[in-house]
Amino acid sequence: MKILIVKRDKLGDLLLTTPMLAWLRAALPQAQIDVLANDYNAWVLDGNTQPHKVWVLPRVRHAGKLRIGAALQTARMIWQMRREHYDWVIVGNGEESPRAIERGLSVKGRNTVSYCKSAADWPRLSHALPAPRGMHESRSVAALAEVIGLKLPEALPAPLYILPESGRAFAQQWLASNGVQAQGYVVLGLGARRAKKQPSTEQVLRWAEQIHARWGLKTLFMWTPGKSDNPLYPGDDEVAEPVLAANSPYILPFRGPLKEAIALVWSARTSIFPDSGLMHFAAASPGGVLGFFAETAISPSPAQWGPIGPRAHYLEADKAVAELSDEAVFDKLARLID
Structure with missing residues (x-):
């Protein structure tokens, strides 16, 4: 056949x-x-x-x-x-x-x-x-x-992505040049294309501080460059710029190509992403992911697009991710990190 x-x-x-x-x-x-x-x-x-x-x-x-x-x-x-x-x-x-x-x-x-x-x-x-x-x-x-003539099984295998050797080499080099060990950080990414589906500047700064205080981990901050009103490729500069301006000692910024971003996700303790392609790659990574969804009555629902895999979790906000409490976020993070 x-x-x-x-x-x-x-x-x-x-x-x-x-x-x-x-x-x-x-x-x-x-x-x-x-x-x-x-x-x-x-x-x-x-x-x-x-x-x-x-x-x-x-x-x-x-x-x-x-x-x-x-x-x-x-x-x-x-x-x-x-x-x-x-x-x-x-x-x-x-x-x-x-x-x-x-x-x-x-x-x-x-x-x-x-x-x-x-x-x-x-x-x-x-x-x-x-x-x-x-x-x-x-x-x-x-x-x-x-x-x-096949019968769909109750559980399918998890998504599979094979990180190439070039990705591993890049991650090792980048982490060494920034003084960070593999598994010594959490990736926190934006890139949802809609502000309601991604964390606010205040949440990013607050979570990075709490992640360091609780687990001694840095936060590798990723975002999509560009303005949010770009009709072809909406960016996250409005959220990212004040994060960078805060000059937090707990945050490592990364603004690079997609394949290199995925390589850094593969070496992270775990990752946090709004509903996006990177969320699904992170779900397939060794550290897993905490995904964010919002206003799913009119936006994609986690029932259809949620992250899947043995280390995949998500939170769903009524209107916007900015509404999510730190307690809810860190309850899920603890399951991935601890």
């Missing part, structure tokens, strides 16, 4: 597909299980031996410009995938994604499976399924494979 999982969206979403890959590998040890990703997210699977092959499509449009070479490379790769004659092409999204469905259909497998709002809109799908409600994204994606 040949199976292709189409996963062309965000980094955290691809990470949440690794439980499905591990389940399929265990349930179908003789099957060929491949993944179709793109050059933006495919590195999430580097070192992961669950898929046999990861097809990496280049972005045909980048910065608003058509890349002719990338378009030709994509056409050639689609032709190569058609020659595989996949038995099942599974569009691995928890809800309808028209672009992903079109990409899955272009492979021309014997069966193409996807969630969609209306089966009538996608007559070329062999299995047009209604998206489940109230299910975690990782389980929604995995449930698509039940059409093969």
Whole structure:
């Protein structure tokens, strides 16, 4: 049996597909299980031996410009995938994604499976399924494979990310240059894109002081650079700048690329992140994560997007994370640190 999982969206979403890959590998040890990703997210699977092959499509449009070479490379790769004659092409999204469905259909497998709002809109799908409600994204994606004849287990494997050796080397060098030992700090990150979903400046400063007083740990402070009103890439400078201006002896600022940030998360005692891709990576790390959610009546809910794994916890605020009490936060932190 040949199976292709189409996963062309965000980094955290691809990470949440690794439980499905591990389940399929265990349930179908003789099957060929491949993944179709793109050059933006495919590195999430580097070192992961669950898929046999990861097809990496280049972005045909980048910065608003058509890349002719990338378009030709994509056409050639689609032709190569058609020659595989996949038995099942599974569009691995928890809800309808028209672009992903079109990409899955272009492979021309014997069966193409996807969630969609209306089966009538996608007559070329062999299995047009209604998206489940109230299910975690990782389980929604995995449930698509039940059409093969498998039964979704009560518990899926945890998400898996293999930290590359270059990441370990970077973390060792960065920590040594800043006089910090591995496991000697807690990562506290922003990057939720909405102010209500991330801690306030006052909380960051207060928590860093309390973390040091209680456990003797530093706080490695991460944030997304830029202004919050940037329509394309909202940043966290409004919260970060006063934190940096306070010049706290307990805070180490880090404003670096994503892969390097993940490497530092892997060496932390534990991490604190609002709902974001980094939260999911931290959940898969040795130290685990405390995630934050807010106003989930109109924002993503932890029931669907909460961090998962053996060391994953979260808190949900009614309106904003700024409402959360220090007592509630440190009760969860103690479970991760102690």
